Amino acid sequence: xxxxxxxxxxxxxxxxxxxxxxxxxxxxxxxxxxxxxxxxxxxxxxxxxxxxxxxxxxxxxxxxxxxxxxxxxxxxxxxxxxxxxxxxxxxxxxxxxxxxxxxxxxxxxxxxxxxxxxxxxxxxxxxxxxxxxxxxxxxxxxxxxxxxxxxxxxxxxxxxxxxxxxxxxxxxxxxxxxxxxxxxxxxxxxxxxxxxxxxxxxxxxxxxxxxxxxxxxxxxxxxxxxxxxxxxxxxxxxxxxxxxxxxxxxxxxxxxxxxxxxxxxxxxxxxxxxxxxxxxxxxxxxxxxxxxxxxxxxxxxxxxxxxxxxxxxxxxxxxxxxxxxxxxxxxxxxxxxxxxxxxxxxxxxxxxxxxxxxxxxxxxxxxxxxxxxxxxxxxxxxxxxxxxxxxxxxxxxxxxxxxxxxxxx
Numbered sequence: 156x157x158x159x160x161x162x163x164x165x166x167x168x169x170x171x172x173x174x175x176x177x178x179x180x181x182x183x184x185x186x187x188x189x190x191x192x193x194x195x196x197x198x199x200x201x202x203x204x205x206x207x208x209x210x211x212x213x214x215x216x217x218x219x220x221x222x223x224x225x226x227x228x229x230x231x232x233x234x235x236x237x238x239x240x241x242x243x244x245x246x247x248x249x250x251x252x253x254x255x256x257x258x259x260x261x262x263x264x265x266x267x268x269x270x271x272x273x274x275x276x277x278x279x280x281x282x283x284x285x286x287x288x289x290x291x292x293x294x295x296x297x298x299x300x301x302x303x304x305x306x307x308x309x310x311x312x313x314x315x316x317x318x319x320x321x322x323x324x325x326x327x328x329x330x331x332x333x334x335x336x337x338x339x340x341x342x343x344x345x346x347x348x349x350x351x352x353x354x355x356x357x358x359x360x361x362x363x364x365x366x367x368x369x370x371x372x373x374x375x376x377x378x379x380x381x382x383x384x385x386x387x388x389x390x391x392x393x394x395x396x397x398x399x400x401x402x403x404x405x406x407x408x409x410x411x412x413x414x415x416x417x418x419x420x421x422x423x424x425x426x427x428x429x430x431x432x433x434x435x436x437x438x439x440x441x442x443x444x445x446x447x448x449x450x451x452x453x454x455x456x457x458x459x460x461x462x463x464x465x466x467x468x469x470x471x472x473x474x475x476x477x478x479x480x481x482x483x484x485x486x487x488x489x490x491x492x493x494x495x496x497x498x499x500x501x502x503x504x505x506x507x508x509x510x511x512x513x514x515x516x517x518x519x520x521x522x523x524x525x526x527x528x529x530x531x532x533x534x535x536x537x538x539x540x541x542x543x544x545x546x547x548x549x550x551x552x553x554x555x556x557x558x559x560x561x562x563x564x
Contacts, residue, residue, distance in 0.1 A: 176259030176284055188225060188458075190465045195219065196226035210318060213329040220245070220327065226458070240325050244269045244279075255498075259284075266293060276320050357406040360386045362427040374430040376441045377515040379407050384509035396502035400495040401452050408449040412442050434484065434519055443484035444491070444519060451492030459489050464541065471531040478527035483553045487519050490557050508562040520556035525549070 188196070199219060215223075220238040235250040245268040250261050266281040281293035288296055319330035364382040368374055383403035391399045411432045434440040443463070450459035463485030471477035495505045512518070526549075529537070538546040 176253065177261050177263055178259045179261075188222065188461055190461075190468060192222045193226065193461055193465055196222045199223045200226070210330055213327075215327040215329065216240075217325060240322060240327065243322055245322065245327065266297065270320055270322055353402055354406055356390075357383055357386060357402050361406055361410060365427050365430065368428070368430065370428065370430070373433045373436065375515050376407075376411065376432050376434050376444065376519070377512055377517070379410060379432055380509060380518075381512055383407055384506050388503075388506035388510045391503060391506060393499040393503065396499045396506065397496045400502050400506065404445075404448050404452045404492065404495065408445040411445040434515055435521065435523055437480075439481060440484045440519075443481050444488040447485040447488030448492040448495075449488075451489045452496050456489050456493055459485065459492070463489075468531075468541075471529055471534050476528035476530055477534045478529075479525035479549060479553070480522055480527045483522040483525060483557075484519070486550075486553055487522075487557045487560075490554075490563075491518055494563060505562060512562065517561040520560055522553065522556065525553070 199213065199215065200223060217238060217240045220240070221236065224236050224238055225234075234252065237248040239246040239248075247264070247266050247268065249264045251264075253260055253262055263284055264282070267279050268276050269279050270276045277290075278293040278297050279290045281288040281290075281296060317330075319328060321328045360382050361379065364378060365374075368378060380403070383406060384400075387396075387399040387403045431438050432441045434444060447459040447463055450456075450462075463482060467477045467482050494501055496502060508517070526537075538549075540546065
C-alpha cells in the first residue's frame, strides 16, 4: 500500500511533466537586442523611477513589449518570446529552455491578457505545453510563478497604482500613479532571487579569507574565488554542483562590485575588513569579470554580452573611452560563468581546478596590451564599426586567449 501511495502521485507528476514539456522545434523570434533596443527597454522599465510622484503615461507598441519582455526574461533563463497585440487583448507565446531531463527540452507557455471595459486586465486561455488551465485559475497560476522572481516587486508597483490599461490602434496605453519605493528599484530585477540561508556558508567562508588576508598586499580576485570554490567542491555532487557554483559566483560578485562602501548584507557587528579587489592591478577589470560571470551564471550570457558592449560604446561617446580591456574582462567573465554552469560534470571540473589555483592567470589572461581609452571618433577611424573584420579579429584574439586559460584544460 505504501508503494502504491507513493507510485500513483509520482506517475501523475510524470504524466503532467511530459504533457507540459516538448522537444519539438517551433519558430519563435529570438530577439537580438541592439544598443537602441536596450536603451528603449530601460527607458520603459525605469520610467517609474524618473516620474517623481506624477501619473505615468506609457504608450507601448508591440515591439516595445517584445523588447522589454526579452530584456527581463533573459536575466533569468534562456528563453524565446513573442508578444502580439490583437484587438482587445495581448497574446503571449513564451518558450523556456530546460536543463537535461527525461521528458522535454522546452517548456512552452501561451496565454492572453484581456482588457474588459472598466476592469483590470485578466489572463485567459493559459496553456502550459499541452495542458489547458481553466480561466478561473489562470491568473493565480501566473501570479504564483511571478512571485518566485524579482519581477513580483516591479509588477506590484504597477498593479497597486494602475489608472488605465487600454488597447487601441495596436498600442497599449498604460497609466499608473508613480510610486518610488525600494521595491520598485529596477536594479533588483537584475538580481536572482536567492535563499539567504544558502548564501550564508559562502559568505562566512569569504569573511574568513578576508580576515586572514595580509592588508599590506592587494586582494586579488583569485583570493576571493579560490576559497568559495573550495567550499563548493566540498559541498557538491553531480546533482547540486551547478547550484553551488552559482552561489559561489553570486557571493563573489556581491563583494567585488559593492565593496568598499556598501554594507547592505553585513551585520553591524561584523568586523570583517573591506578591500578593493584587483585583476592585474586594476579594480575595474575584476568588477567587469564578476558582473558578467554572475549574469551569465543565472542564464543570461546574451544580456551580459550586450550590456558590456553597450557600456563601452557609451564610454566612447562621453566617458573614459572604448576599452578592449574592459570588454575582454566581460568576455572572460561570460566564458567563466558558462563553463561553471554548463553541466554537472563541467561544474565539478571547474570547482576542482578553481579550488587549487595559484593566481588569477589561471582564469584571466593578460589583456593589458589591448587598446583602450578610444574616443568614438578614434574607434570609428580604427575599426569602422563593431561589425568590421578588424574589430572581429580583436574579439577572436581575446576569445582565443580566454579559452587557453589553465582551468579550461
